[in-house]
Amino acid sequence: MPIEILMPALSPTMEEGNLAKWLKKEGDAVSAGDVIAEIETDKATMEVEAVDEGTLGKILIEEGAEGVKVNTPIAVLLEEGESADDIGKAGGAKPDGKAEQEASAPAEAEKPAAAAGDDAVADMDARRVPGEGKVHPEPKKVDVASDPDIPDGTEMVATTVREALRDAMAEEMRRDEEVFVMGEEVAEYQGAYKITQGLLQEFGARRVVDTPITEHGFAGVGVGAAMAGLKPIVEFMTFNFAMQAIDQIVNSAAKTLYMSGGQMGAPIVFRGPNGAAARVAAQHSQCYAAWYSHIPGLKVVQPYTAADAKGLLKAAIRDPNPVIFLENEILYGQTFDVPKLDDFVLPIGKARIQKQGTDATIVSFGIGMTYAVKAAEELAGEGIDVEVIDLRTIRPLDLDTVIESVKKTNRLVTVEEGFPQSSVGDHIASQVMQRAFDWLDAPVVTICGKDVPMPYAANLEKLALPNVAEVVQAVKAVSYKA
Amino acid sequence: MTAAPKRTKRGPSKSKSESGLAPAISVPKPANFSKQDELDAYRGMLLIRRFEEKAGQLYGMGFIGGFCHLYIGQEAVVTGLKMAMEDGDQMITAYRDHGHMLAMDMSPRGVMAELTGRRGGYSKGKGGSMHMFSKEKNFYGGHGIVGAQVSLGTGLAFANRYRDLKAVSLTFFGDGAANQGQVYESFNMASLWKLPVIYVIENNRYAMGTSVARSSAETDFSHRGISFKIPGIQVDGMDVRAVKSAGEMALAHCRDGKGPIILEMMTYRYRGHSMSDPAKYRSKDEVQKMRSEHDPIEQVKARLVDKKWADEDELKAIDKEVREVVADAAEFAQTDPEPDVSELYTDIVI
Numbered sequence: 001m002p003i004e005i006l007m008p009a010l011s012p013t014m015e016e017g018n019l020a021k022w023l024k025k026e027g028d029a030v031s032a033g034d035v036i037a038e039i040e041t042d043k044a045t046m047e048v049e050a051v052d053e054g055t056l057g058k059i060l061i062e063e064g065a066e067g068v069k070v071n072t073p074i075a076v077l078l079e080e081g082e083s084a085d086d087i088g089k090a091g092g093a094k095p096d097g098k099a100e101q102e103a104s105a106p107a108e109a110e111k112p113a114a115a116a117g118d119d120a121v122a123d124m125d126a127r128r129v130p131g132e133g134k135v136h137p138e139p140k141k142v143d144v145a146s147d148p149d150i151p152d153g154t155e156m157v158a159t160t161v162r163e164a165l166r167d168a169m170a171e172e173m174r175r176d177e178e179v180f181v182m183g184e185e186v187a188e189y190q191g192a193y194k195i196t197q198g199l200l201q202e203f204g205a206r207r208v209v210d211t212p213i214t215e216h217g218f219a220g221v222g223v224g225a226a227m228a229g230l231k232p233i234v235e236f237m238t239f240n241f242a243m244q245a246i247d248q249i250v251n252s253a254a255k256t257l258y259m260s261g262g263q264m265g266a267p268i269v270f271r272g273p274n275g276a277a278a279r280v281a282a283q284h285s286q287c288y289a290a291w292y293s294h295i296p297g298l299k300v301v302q303p304y305t306a307a308d309a310k311g312l313l314k315a316a317i318r319d320p321n322p323v324i325f326l327e328n329e330i331l332y333g334q335t336f337d338v339p340k341l342d343d344f345v346l347p348i349g350k351a352r353i354q355k356q357g358t359d360a361t362i363v364s365f366g367i368g369m370t371y372a373v374k375a376a377e378e379l380a381g382e383g384i385d386v387e388v389i390d391l392r393t394i395r396p397l398d399l400d401t402v403i404e405s406v407k408k409t410n411r412l413v414t415v416e417e418g419f420p421q422s423s424v425g426d427h428i429a430s431q432v433m434q435r436a437f438d439w440l441d442a443p444v445v446t447i448c449g450k451d452v453p454m455p456y457a458a459n460l461e462k463l464a465l466p467n468v469a470e471v472v473q474a475v476k477a478v479s480y481k482a
Numbered sequence: 483m484t485a486a487p488k489r490t491k492r493g494p495s496k497s498k499s500e501s502g503l504a505p506a507i508s509v510p511k512p513a514n515f516s517k518q519d520e521l522d523a524y525r526g527m528l529l530i531r532r533f534e535e536k537a538g539q540l541y542g543m544g545f546i547g548g549f550c551h552l553y554i555g556q557e558a559v560v561t562g563l564k565m566a567m568e569d570g571d572q573m574i575t576a577y578r579d580h581g582h583m584l585a586m587d588m589s590p591r592g593v594m595a596e597l598t599g600r601r602g603g604y605s606k607g608k609g610g611s612m613h614m615f616s617k618e619k620n621f622y623g624g625h626g627i628v629g630a631q632v633s634l635g636t637g638l639a640f641a642n643r644y645r646d647l648k649a650v651s652l653t654f655f656g657d658g659a660a661n662q663g664q665v666y667e668s669f670n671m672a673s674l675w676k677l678p679v680i681y682v683i684e685n686n687r688y689a690m691g692t693s694v695a696r697s698s699a700e701t702d703f704s705h706r707g708i709s710f711k712i713p714g715i716q717v718d719g720m721d722v723r724a725v726k727s728a729g730e731m732a733l734a735h736c737r738d739g740k741g742p743i744i745l746e747m748m749t750y751r752y753r754g755h756s757m758s759d760p761a762k763y764r765s766k767d768e769v770q771k772m773r774s775e776h777d778p779i780e781q782v783k784a785r786l787v788d789k790k791w792a793d794e795d796e797l798k799a800i801d802k803e804v805r806e807v808v809a810d811a812a813e814f815a816q817t818d819p820e821p822d823v824s825e826l827y828t829d830i831v832i
Contacts, residue, residue: 217667224637
């Protein structure tokens, strides 16, 4: 039976890409291991190798096609004795290694995750907000109700979070010779997640510094350079690896200003992806927002949109204090409108009201916002008008905005992916209780990741993370409509 | 065990690395000191000694709290290196830092008042003995976490190279810190990027109470850079002239763009690790032998007298002047007010 060749995923978080080039044409013989095509995303270009032997019977996706979903059939391979007439019988692809999957018709193969009968995978897509991983899809409409920093009539440009972060660094490096970026694979490799793409070419190896795999050491080198007055951007490939360096971040970067009586601090940015990506299990899936928010002397930023990523990273680089800048791998490829301004800098320490509402308040940040936004949409359909606040900065925390909202809605739900004990939500709940007790009509509900190390299995991973239904349920509970 | 500082086994002028892994470096002869050099070294070391003795007293009287690590016995190391340093060179060390600050010309009043936690201290009383800084004097701390200052000092050198400065970072740590992982992460980067940093390992033989022999598989710390192609030498850290000439050689090495270098200073601390250390791990004889035969200050004093560059009266006058400076610092540190309560919430972020 003819074998479908599917659009491969280059990474656990890739959802779609472009079919850049076919290296084989219809009728060509193909051996296992032959490079048959090139595909690209905004992050990388990769070669597609044939897994099976046969003849390339039909190309289903033409060269140059953009936004091809992962697992879409891109060609059909004919085995010995088969002809193009057999193509209608194609199937049998095994997306995501679902070994138990049975041969299915092409129509089903178009939604392979569902065809696999595995809800977890389908819902994994849901938490990535399907359709937002395109190279340049429709930008997500962000209903900015309270960002005073964008003048009316400003042109908006569809930008991925990845591009926004890169643009922020490039603009600041152009502006200030003392700004440089260092970390693993930031230069020649163009960034493990392609956030530093192009920086080496523009700024050279002096200012875009590849380090050995030495988190503790290069974090300390960065802090030392900052004490001497340089403005390092230290990229951690992920914040999971920054645990190796946490002494330098907490004991050296955060405390020196205080311990020196204000003489000397560390104007440094530590940035990189934080929190769960997809299917990378316990040691690579952890949110550090609450950890770093505990430390006086640090600022902690975790943006959701591309505009916030850009404006806040520029602010972080200019900030004379150490800033922990928490990104998210799943958000990197998502596209949002970014205002086209010469110098778009947002204030650290100010929340953004994503959506105004009157019935209940949801407070979240970073990727937690994806659940909050979807829950608010669902709840709107049920007649519950939710106010959604994106904290953007975890420290200093904009509690005033949260409390103003609670005074209006009288109900509060917090959403984050981190562990529940001593979570950001716990702190907010405690502060709201102390400062706005009389305005609360229900106990605050804090939605967090579950109190378990992140499991690998897709179904368990899904259970370990928050989900939209939980948020919807929580809002109904605080509204006594459950 | 002999009390004499261990000299290099290969003799003073042999190449460091017979294996060829690190560049060959010769151990320079002790510097020729002029009368003025000897007098400067004498006064500098005496200031540290008297200051530390006073700090010990104030600790006993309850004016100084927490941890207090005295530098008595090791004075020649920082004094000799400072004599070799030039304007712009930076110094960073761990928590046995009072001597380093005095050598870097920080005011004895400001250091002592920090020890007593007063507003006139270098950190307004908020840092204490282990955490003091002076950007003005190029002293970058004063760090309480063993080994952390090694990465930080490497970062200072990174900044010097980034800015194309000739300045060198003198990064001090002890034989104990030499077993921390980040030291080797720093060695690797410093050598890879040819950073101008001198790693000064003050080998005073004890990491708290654990002797070098009980803690270190390789007890010759000048060899610790070989895997990273960093040359190193052992230096008699009790002889201020040997320290100065080693410092000059190392500074020239760094300024020539040859990258990092290790100076292992063979030294000894007379006092315990900190004030609360009963020093049960070594004999009184060992300490006494070191004091009587190798004291860095007595060595200078003997040369001054031998060469008739100073008589007892002149030396006493120097001692008196130093004691007055220390007494003034102690008086200031006891009478200066504690920081205003409003300082609790200042200097957290800018």
